[in-house]
Amino acid sequence: MAAADDMSFDLVFRAARSQNRWLACEVPDDVLRRLYDLMRWGPTSMNCSPARVLFLRTAGAKQRLVPALAPANVDKVVGAPVVAVIAYDTAFYERLPHLFPHRPEAGAMFERDAALREETAFRNGTLQGAYLMVAARMLGLDCGPMSGFDQAAVNREFFDGGTVKVNFLCGLGYGDPAGLFSRHPRLEFGQACTLL
Amino acid sequence: MAAADDMSFDLVFRAARSQNRWLACEVPDDVLRRLYDLMRWGPTSMNCSPARVLFLRTAGAKQRLVPALAPANVDKVVGAPVVAVIAYDTAFYERLPHLFPHRPEAGAMFERDAALREETAFRNGTLQGAYLMVAARMLGLDCGPMSGFDQAAVNREFFDGGTVKVNFLCGLGYGDPAGLFSRHPRLEFGQACTLL
Numbered sequence: 001m002a003a004a005d006d007m008s009f010d011l012v013f014r015a016a017r018s019q020n021r022w023l024a025c026e027v028p029d030d031v032l033r034r035l036y037d038l039m040r041w042g043p044t045s046m047n048c049s050p051a052r053v054l055f056l057r058t059a060g061a062k063q064r065l066v067p068a069l070a071p072a073n074v075d076k077v078v079g080a081p082v083v084a085v086i087a088y089d090t091a092f093y094e095r096l097p098h099l100f101p102h103r104p105e106a107g108a109m110f111e112r113d114a115a116l117r118e119e120t121a122f123r124n125g126t127l128q129g130a131y132l133m134v135a136a137r138m139l140g141l142d143c144g145p146m147s148g149f150d151q152a153a154v155n156r157e158f159f160d161g162g163t164v165k166v167n168f169l170c171g172l173g174y175g176d177p178a179g180l181f182s183r184h185p186r187l188e189f190g191q192a193c194t195l196l
Numbered sequence: 197m198a199a200a201d202d203m204s205f206d207l208v209f210r211a212a213r214s215q216n217r218w219l220a221c222e223v224p225d226d227v228l229r230r231l232y233d234l235m236r237w238g239p240t241s242m243n244c245s246p247a248r249v250l251f252l253r254t255a256g257a258k259q260r261l262v263p264a265l266a267p268a269n270v271d272k273v274v275g276a277p278v279v280a281v282i283a284y285d286t287a288f289y290e291r292l293p294h295l296f297p298h299r300p301e302a303g304a305m306f307e308r309d310a311a312l313r314e315e316t317a318f319r320n321g322t323l324q325g326a327y328l329m330v331a332a333r334m335l336g337l338d339c340g341p342m343s344g345f346d347q348a349a350v351n352r353e354f355f356d357g358g359t360v361k362v363n364f365l366c367g368l369g370y371g372d373p374a375g376l377f378s379r380h381p382r383l384e385f386g387q388a389c390t391l392l
Contacts, residue, residue, distance in 0.1 A: 003336035008204045013237040013331065029391060036389050040382040041209040043329065045343045045364075047380040053389045061392040099380060123343070123364070126319050130326030133239065135209065140199035147241045147319070168241075168319070184243040184295055186236040193232050193249045195225060196257040 012137050019144040019171065020076055021179025027081045027141065027172055029057075035135050035172075042131035044124040046106055047099045050092035051128035052164050054085040055172075064157055065169070070148030073169075080144060080171030085154065086132060088125025090117055091163035125167055136172055144171030208333050215340040215367065216272055217375025223277045223337065223368055225253075231331050231368075238327035240320040242302055243295045246288035247324035248360050250281040251368075260353055261365070266344035269365075276340060276367030281350065282328060284321025286313055287359035321363055332368055340367030 010016075032055050040049070056062045065077055065085070077083050093110035100106055110117040133143045146169045154166040206212075228251050236245070252258045261273055261281070273279050289306035296302050306313040329339045342365045350362040 002203065002207055004200075004204050004207055004334040007198065008200050008334060009234055011198055011200055012334070013234045013327070016237070018239045032389070032391070033385055036385050038205055038209045040388070041212070042326070043214045043339065043341050045341070047382075049383050049388070051388060054392055055389060056392050058392065095383070099383070101380070102377070120343075122318065123322050126322040127326040130238070130323045130330070131209070134326070134330050138200040138204060138208070143239065145239050145241070147316075181298070184297070186243075187245050187291070187295070189229055189232050192236070192245070192247060193228070193251060195228070196250055196252050196254065 008138070012134055016137050016142070017175070017180055017183065019142045019173075019175030019179065020181070021176040022079045022081060022144075022171065023174045023176050025081065025174045031139060031141070032082065035132065035139055035141075038135035038138065039128060039131040042128060044127060045120065046096065046103075048092050048096065048120060048124050049099055049128070050088040050090075050121040050125045051132075052087045052089050053132065054087070054158060056083040056085065057081075065149070065154065068150040068153035068157065073146045073148050076144055076146060076171055077169070081173035082171070084132065084170045084172055085158060085166060086125070086129040086168050086170060087159065087164050087166045088121040089164045090121045092121055093117065122167070129167055129170070133170060141172050142175035144175070145169070146171070204334070208330055212333050212338070213371065213376055213379065215338045215369075215371030215375065216377070217372040218275045218277060218340075218367065219370045219372050221277065221370045227335060227337070228278065231328065231335055231337070234331035234334065235324060235327040238324060240323060241316065242292065242299075244288050244292065244316060244320050245295055245324070246284040246286075246317040246321045247328075248283045248285050249328065250283070250354060252279040252281065253277075261345070261350065264346040264349035264353065269342045269344050272340055272342060272367055273365070277369035278367070280328065280366045280368055281354060281362060282321070282325040282364050282366060283355065283360050283362045284317040285360045286317045288317055289313065318363070325363055325366070329366060337368050338371035340371070341365070342367070
């Protein structure tokens with residue numbers, strides 16, 4: 001079987017760090033399109049693909065986020081070349097006839113059941129948020145994910161009370177190593193995993 | 197900047213497929229340990245690392261899942277060399293003094309606020325579920341994720357009504373290409389993304 005190499009393990013997992021400060025290097029739109037063209041192939045249940053992403057590139061667009069941010073995240077947003085607002089559409093089921101054609105009636109159960117709809121959108125939209133970060137790192141970008149912000153304020157500002165809801169934010173660009181903290185420990189195998 | 201190559205893009209995203217049938221090849225415990233040693237470095241908010249994983253390897257362990265499964269998933273579970281029960285611990289905050297030492301009091305807000313605790317555990321545990329699938333593919337394994345099952349029944353059987361709750365299941369092994377369906381379409385960039 002094929003497997004990735006040590007360089008890829010480092011790039012995606014072992015050497016990658018969440019960034020707090022950013023170098024003044026632009027992220028071209030073409031890179032954002034390549035990023036989406038990778039992440040979209042990651043698995044979601046029934047191929048439901050609920051993630052919706054706003055890529056904030058201009059100072060004006062990033063400024064719209066600022067009133068909703070925890071104070072510690074303001075500089076991280078303003079200084080990032082691009083900030084991805086990673087959201088999910090709770091009306092994802094309307095696209096299932098296209099996305100999951102072999103069961104065209106699959107949307108009905110989500111239309112009927114708001115709790116199932118919300119949980120499915122959140123779970124699968126979050127998986128896709130992880131795919132976005134993995135794809136970004138594979139393309140040589142750094143990530144700076146953030147969940148310290150006022151969700152309701154972001155939803156009002158960007159999604160106008162519709163079916164799309166914010167999940168988390170992620171700065172994208174080239175990190176300044178001077179802004180890194182020392183790396184935190186992770187749980188050992190036996191603290192997180194059980195072999196049965 | 198370093199970037200991954202086409203082979204890695206294919207392995208993780210472009211050529212990888214969710215598997216329905218499995219070849220009779222074992223997955224050694226050592227591979228599961230390497231898998232965790234990659235996935236654990238993926239980012240979570242405040243390094244909270246709420247994912248907990250049961251790796252079901254024996255026929256007896258997999259059989260314990262069967263009564264909780266949607267009928268379409270029974271063969272996928274029984275036939276998989278390993279089934280990962282990907283769960284999250286809502287008491288993750290008890291480990292924050294170790295995982296996030298520069299703010300030792302961070303756990304208190306999760307102890308106070310059950311909704312924040314549940315949402316944080318579910319979001320970050322799901323990110324880690326995606327890291328598990330990405331790491332598996334990087335190691336040359338195939339994945340078969342499933343969310344069609346009775347969550348309450350799995351929680352009773354494996355977690356005994358404690359603070360750990362199941363999120364989704366994922367078969368791990370080497371897929372039999374004869375079991376694949378044709379690939380479903382994905383949303384185009386403009387259907388899922390907006391440049392601002």
